[in-house]
Amino acid sequence: MFLPWNKVAYLRSDERVELQNRLLRKFFRHQLPYSPHYRQLFEQHQLKFEDIKTVDDLQRVPFTSKADLAPTEDDRAKPRTFILQPDEHLIKHHAAKSTLLKIVWGKITKQDVKTKLEREYKPVHMHFTTGRTALPTPFVYSSRDLELLKETGQRLFEVGGFTKELRALNGFPYSPHLAFWLAYYAMVTVGMTSLATGGGKVMGTQKITDAMERLKINLATFIPGYCYHLLREAVKQQRDFSDLKFLVFGGERVSDGLRQKVREMTEQLKAREVQIYATYALTEAKTAWLQCSETTGYHLYPDLEYIEVIDKDGNRLPDGSPGEIVYTALDWRGSVVVRYRTGDLCKGIEFGPCPVCRKTVPRIIADIQRSSDVKEFHLTKIKGELVNLNEFYPLLSGIKDIEEWQVIIKKHNDDPNDLDEIDVLIAPKQGVDFVSLKAYVEKQVQNAVFVSAKVKQEKMEKLLEQMGMETELKEKRIVDARPKV
Ligand SMILES: [Zn+2]
Secondary structure (H helix, E strand, O other), X not given: OOOOHHHHOOOOHHHHHHHHHHHXXXXXXXXXXXXXXXXXXXXXXXOOHHHOOOOOHHHHOXXXXXXXXXOOOOXXXXXXXXXXXXXXXXXXXXXOHHHHHHHHOOOOOHHHHHHHHHHHHOOOEEEEOOOOOOOOOEEEEOHHHHHHHHHHHHHHHHHHOOOOOOEEEEOOOOOOOHHHHHHHHHHHHHOOEEEEOOOOOOOOHHHHHHHHHHOOOOEEEEOHHHHHHHHHHHHHOOOOOOOOOEEEEOOOOOOHHHHHHHHHHHHHOOOOOOEEEEEEEEHHHOEEEEOOOOOOOXXXXXXXXXXXEEOOOOOEOOOOOOEEEEEEEOOOOOEOOOOEEEEEEEOOEEOOOOOXXXXXXXXXXXXXXXXXXXXXXXXXXXXXXXXXXXXXXXXXHHOOOEEEEEEEEEEHHHOOOOOEEEEEEEEEOOOOXXXXXXXXXXHHHHHHHOOXXXXXXXXXXXXXXXXXXXXXXXXXXXXXXXXXX
């Protein structure tokens, strides 16, 4: 059903382009017409599906944005228009000739057709985006999509070099989100002995720590902020994680500073040379991509998606340029998007053989600025300025003398008409002089985030409780406590 990964991963660039053009043509001609949203969009712009023959032709297709997808109070059904929904009439018009002829010639029965259609299109599973301002947007999977989710799980682990001999622990929060389910299916499909913990909220940090030690876990997946918390507790308890080889992070940006702190803690837990890998995941792409080493980019699946990079005006940029990531599905069913503007900014895509694993798949350079961190929440008007609060992560996680931190945005004197204020709450490392740390952090925040913030000391236990480290699916790292307008 899907192309073998050991072939796709090593195509020459001309073969890759040829393959992507062929798949794109097929997808636009035979699948996309089943999408109510794209039927309407194409009609509105007087475009024909069969006119999109190559990845270059794609530039004629208008972009899809988060706003097109997200349900609103007035229009709850919006996400449904992105689900492929063939009916008899549409099938007659758009199905591949070979499929239609098989039906006409009686080579497949009506029942076979029904079974095939159900497997391919009937929604059986769903994930939601974790939007903080918009209503959650569902993305549905058909049975065929679930097979593909498993396939990409296998590919992801193959890229990381994770074999079935490893004992694995899934530390992502149990929820209808991509991270938990992709990790679950990847571990099970590869055939690892694995424990799906559901994360701190479900199983609790103490039990996860016990499991890491007793099951001699080799590979663990976590949200980085939570992993840091768990490792710190484990260090306090002088645990033995000497079997740990790989940590795979998802759901948050992984800064060099955090990587460094995590590495130091794993060494204290007797784990030597732990590899720390980051993933790039998109709910809208229905899967995620992994690095093959700490320094390489995210290895894409060129038979399943086409990724282009654009400038702020929407013009496609030449290969290798920095810009916004735009995603087009090539072989999914269920909910699908094409020319989807992620809002995520990358430093470029690398082509040619990977210097580490020699695969020739395109690779997005690993340092990506997520739009979910910028547009929906972090890019906030403070004193009339747009501030990228995303910068707090690498900055504060990278300062050695800080044990934990949280950022609170509030109104001066809690007066809704007054100016905004930023408090940075810090639990310093033991034995650190807070007065000089405070001065240092305030200066660093000014330099990196271009705002003045008040740095305040907070007790570790209180900070962890405020962040909901054990009670929330994802810790509350940056809190906007201003009254809603
Ligand atoms: Zn590689």
